[in-house]
Amino acid sequence: MPVNAEDLPVAAAPGDPSPPPGLLVTGRFDETAGYRVDRPDGSASWLVVWTTGGRGRLRQGAAEAHAAAGDLLVLAPGVAQEYGVAPGARNWRFWWAHCQVRPGWLTWLRPYAVGDGMYAVTPVPAALHARIGAALRRTHADARWTGTGAPPTAVDAGELVAVAHGTAARELALGALEEAVVLATATARTPPPPPGTDARVHRALAVIAADPGAPHTVASLAAGVALSPSRFAHLFTRQAGQSPMRALREARLRHAARLLESTELSVERVAAASGFVSPFHFSRVFRERYGVPPGAYRAAGPR
Incomplete structure (x- = not known):
């Protein structure tokens, strides 16, 4: 009715x-x-x-x-x-x-x-x-x-x-x-910077989180916070506990996992949308991070 x-x-x-x-x-x-x-x-x-x-x-x-x-x-x-x-x-x-x-x-x-x-x-x-x-x-x-x-x-x-x-x-x-x-x-859960965190590192982390699939580099992230690449990389690593490129890779893998859970995009398109140029490299690092290849992760259903 x-x-x-x-x-x-x-x-x-x-x-x-x-x-x-x-x-x-x-x-x-x-x-x-x-x-x-x-x-x-x-x-x-x-x-x-x-x-x-x-x-x-x-x-x-x-x-x-x-x-x-x-x-x-x-x-x-x-x-x-x-x-x-x-x-x-x-x-x-x-x-x-x-x-x-x-x-x-x-x-x-x-x-x-x-x-x-x-x-x-x-x-x-x-x-x-x-x-x-x-x-x-x-x-x-x-x-x-x-x-x-x-x-x-x-x-x-x-x-x-x-x-x-x-x-x-x-x-x-x-x-x-x-x-x-x-x-x-x-x-809602964009975390505030931990006490003592340099605001420039926090801004770089926010840029990565907002668009992990973008072609970020150490140089582009450093330019965004008005630091030289070497100074930025040293400051970021000291305060974030990992290098800028390692933080970027982790953000891209998390983004890829969300896409696998919530879309029907092919693995190749998920790789590209997450910033990975090579789907083969993407599959390898995804398996290292999550223990299974992307296709098996999707087949297991939402976590």
Whole structure:
């Protein structure tokens, strides 16, 4: 039976079922103290929550997390869940989406697992909050696309809940939601430099992490932090515990592992996208690092 936005409650209450699996349903709520949802059997689909104000509390099985502005929480289906305005808070303002996540998202979410199918992505840098908010507004707008004309360009203030009807609307909305997930997970754990770390070494490490597949060299990294190659290499090795090129190779191998887990790119294309000129060299160093060749690593499934 088709489900429309008007068939769904403005805000879920204790005992209300989650949307049926296979649908993408999204909305934004601003709930006051006392708001609470209790699903003893869990949700039928994944739940993604981005908090924009106030505070919320979410429980999933034995796991618990508090959500403030700039926190992304993701809850897997099939586990008892409860969430609502946090005790002592006046309200909780948040975007949410129920959907079936794309397999590749688990690679991004895995480092933020807190147990029982809960992923707490925090803290997301404030500089990205506006971009993530825009992606979630686009998720809501794309979910309302009818397939005729251009998709909506803004959220209708009077339409809090949107249901994606049709494959095209669902895929467009999932793409926008994926942008929010990737932005949050890629940046939430960018570590601060250890005490005493030279800021120039930290900047070089950030450049490598941001694009490990780029043609970095000792000279290009040194130029980026206004040091001579020899001075940069000595400082980097002393503070990072490994040479710049060794750090680059490790970053490239981690990037390649993520691509093998989350995409269907050929091993040759994974090698090229990760900065390895020779697929044979890539396969050799990948096996040295992970104990199996790239094809076997992919066949074993996500870690």
